[in-house]
Amino acid sequence: MKKYLVGVDIGGTNMRVSIASQEKIIIKVVQKTKLEGDEHTVPNQVVSLIDIACQRAEVQKEEILALGVGTIGPFKKRNGFLYVVTANICGALAKERDVIPNNWKEIPLQKDLSEHYGNLRFDNDCVAAVNAERIFGAGQHKDNFVYVTISTGVGGGIVQDGKIIRGKNANAGHIGHIYIAEDGPQCGCGNYGDFEVLCSGLAIARDYGSKTAEEAFVAYRNKEDKAIKVIQRAARNIGRGLASVNAILDTELFIIGGGVFMNNKDILLPLIKEEFYRSFPTLSEEVEIIPSPLEDYLGDIGAFSLVIPKDWIEHWKNIKPWTTAPKPIKLN
Numbered sequence: 001m002k003k004y005l006v007g008v009d010i011g012g013t014n015m016r017v018s019i020a021s022q023e024k025i026i027i028k029v030v031q032k033t034k035l036e037g038d039e040h041t042v043p044n045q046v047v048s049l050i051d052i053a054c055q056r057a058e059v060q061k062e063e064i065l066a067l068g069v070g071t072i073g074p075f076k077k078r079n080g081f082l083y084v085v086t087a088n089i090c091g092a093l094a095k096e097r098d099v100i101p102n103n104w105k106e107i108p109l110q111k112d113l114s115e116h117y118g119n120l121r122f123d124n125d126c127v128a129a130v131n132a133e134r135i136f137g138a139g140q141h142k143d144n145f146v147y148v149t150i151s152t153g154v155g156g157g158i159v160q161d162g163k164i165i166r167g168k169n170a171n172a173g174h175i176g177h178i179y180i181a182e183d184g185p186q187c188g189c190g191n192y193g194d195f196e197v198l199c200s201g202l203a204i205a206r207d208y209g210s211k212t213a214e215e216a217f218v219a220y221r222n223k224e225d226k227a228i229k230v231i232q233r234a235a236r237n238i239g240r241g242l243a244s245v246n247a248i249l250d251t252e253l254f255i256i257g258g259g260v261f262m263n264n265k266d267i268l269l270p271l272i273k274e275e276f277y278r279s280f281p282t283l284s285e286e287v288e289i290i291p292s293p294l295e296d297y298l299g300d301i302g303a304f305s306l307v308i309p310k311d312w313i314e315h316w317k318n319i320k321p322w323t324t325a326p327k328p329i330k331l332n
C-alpha cells in the first residue's frame, strides 16, 4: 500500500530528505550537496539519499505515495522539464570559476528524478514555502501574500488572488534580483545593487567585514557604531524592496523567514517596518509584515505541502507532525 510521502529540500549547501506517514515524520537525513562529478551528480544524490532514508526507516520504495521537491532555483524549461541553472551550484555559471568544482551549465533535476518516481512535484524552495504557509501557516484564509526569506540569499514566493504565481519558467518571486540601487556591489546573478546583494546575510557580513552576518548582529547588540550603520542600511533596503514588491502586487501580508531574519527579528522587523510604512501610504498602510510561524520546519513542510493528499491536511493541522519530527541524521 502506498502510504508515505517523501519531502526533498535542496539547497546550495545541504540536501535534506524526509519521509512522513499520515501520523508523523518518521525520518530525516541531511548531507552536504555534492558538487563534483557530472551534471547528474545532484539528482543521483537525491535518489541515493531517498534509498538510505527508506532503508533506515524500513520503507519499501513501492510504498511511496508521492515525492515533493523544493529546490534552489532559478530554472530553465526545456521539453517540459525544469532544469536548475544556478550560479550557486553550477560552476560554468559562477563568476569565480574556481569556487565551485564543476563545469555544469544546468542540472537535469526534474528529468532525472521523473525517471525514478512517478508521482513527483517539483518547485522552487520559496514557492514550496509559500505553499506551506498557505496550507499550514500565516497564509491560511488569505488570497494575497508573499513569503520572503532573508538568509544567505534573498528569495520569495507569491500567492496572488488565491493562486501561487509561477510564471513561464517557474521563476516568479525571485525578488532577490530586483534592482534597488543604481550603484552597488555585484550579485551572484550578475546584477549590481539588487535586493540580495544589498540585504542578504552575505551582504551584511561583507559590509561589516566579518565572516558571518551573526557577528554583525552581536556587535549591533553591543551598540557598535559600524554594525548599527550596516544593519540599519540593510533593513532600510529590505523595507524598500518590500515596498517595490507591494507596489506591483497590492498584497495583504509579507511573511518573512530565513535564518538571518529569524535569529534577529527583534532587531530587523521594527527597522524594516519603519522604512516600509514610510513608502506611499495609500499602498503600504494596510499591509502586515510578520515573521513566519513555521520557519524552523519550512524546508520539510514546504516539500511535503506540494504533494500532501487533501484528506491528510486537516489531520496535519491538528497534530503538526513537523513539531515532533526526529532529529536529522547527518550523513557524510
Ligand SMILES: [Zn+2]
Residues within 6 Å of the ligand: 176, 177, 187, 188, 189, 190, 191, 194, 196, 197
Ligand atoms: Zn541578484
